[in-house]
Amino acid sequence: MNVAPKGSIAHVWEGGTYAQIMKEMDTVTKNGHQAILSSCWYLNYIKYGADWGYIDNDNRRLRGLYYECEPTGFNGTQAQNDLILGGEAMMWGEFVDGTNLTPRLWPRASAVAERLWSDRAQTQSVDAAWPRLHEFRCRMMARGYEVEPPNNPDYCPDFWDPLYPDMET
Numbered sequence: 001m002n003v004a005p006k007g008s009i010a011h012v013w014e015g016g017t018y019a020q021i022m023k024e025m026d027t028v029t030k031n032g033h034q035a036i037l038s039s040c041w042y043l044n045y046i047k048y049g050a051d052w053g054y055i056d057n058d059n060r061r062l063r064g065l066y067y068e069c070e071p072t073g074f075n076g077t078q079a080q081n082d083l084i085l086g087g088e089a090m091m092w093g094e095f096v097d098g099t100n101l102t103p104r105l106w107p108r109a110s111a112v113a114e115r116l117w118s119d120r121a122q123t124q125s126v127d128a129a130w131p132r133l134h135e136f137r138c139r140m141m142a143r144g145y146e147v148e149p150p151n152n153p154d155y156c157p158d159f160w161d162p163l164y165p166d167m168e169t
Contacts, residue, residue, distance in 0.1 A: 003031075004031075004033060006032070008033055008034075009033065009034045009035070009036060009085065010028040010033045010034070010035045010036070011035075011036050011038065012024050012025055012028060012035055012036070012037045012038065012039055013038045013039050013090065014039060015039045018040075018068070018069065018073075021037070021039045021040065021069070022073050022074035023074070024039075025037060025071065025072075025073075025074050025076075025084070026074040026075070026076055026080070028083075029076055029080035029081075029083045029084065030076075030080065032083070033083065034083045034084070034085050035071070035083060035084055035085065036085045036086060036087065036088055037069070037071040037084070037086070037087040037088075038087060038088045038089070038090040039069075040066065040068075040069030040087065041066060041069070041087060041088065041089045041090060041112045042089075042090050042091070042092070043089050043090065043091040043104060043105060043108045043109060043112075044090075044091045044092050044093075044094070044095055044096050044104060066108075066111045066112060066115055066126075067111070067115055067123060067124060067125070067126045067129055068124075068126075069087070069115070070120065071084045071086060071087050071116075072084050086116055087112070087115075087116050088112075089105075089108070089109045089112040089113075091104065091105070102145060102146055102147070103146050103147055103148045104148065106137070106140055106145060106147040106148070107133050107136050107137045107140065107147055107148075107150045108148075108150070110133065110136050111129065111133055111150070114129070114132070130150075130151055133150040133151065134150065134151055134154055137149065137150055137154075137156070138156035138157065138158065141156055141158070142156070142158045
């Protein structure tokens with residue numbers, strides 16, 4: 001019958017455009033199911049440049065929907081919006097393993113967390129997020145985490161000098 005049992009929670013992870021993603025959220029909640037959205041927050045997309053920022057003119061996720069995406073961004077009723085549990089960052093393993101998991105996660109996951117856990121009015125602008133992500137990356141590096149640049153190559157005021165194991169022993 002292809003119908004989820006009553007009480008099921010739908011994990012919405014597909015959709016090539018924002019409109020398709022929101023249509024799926026609308027369909028899921030119209031059918032009375034709770035939903036968690038992750039389509040907008042895939043951390044493993046391989047892109048050139050900042051991949052957490054803007055979408056392109058065709059509304060395709062060439063750079064991610066981290067700040068543009070809103071789990072309740074469809075034209076649903078209040079009852080439908082009440083079924084939205086939130087969102088989550090996702091990562092598949094085709095291009096990720098133990099050697100690049102931490103750098104790939106951070107600071108991308110912090111952009112997702114900021115968007116989902118902060119006031120929507122304060123987290124709509126990618127331009128306003130840029131300096132926050134840069135500062136957060138520098139803080140993580142100062143604490144010894146190996147993290148990728150969020151905004152193309154950039155510079156942190158604290159010199160990062162990791163301790164590598166002695167290769168001669």
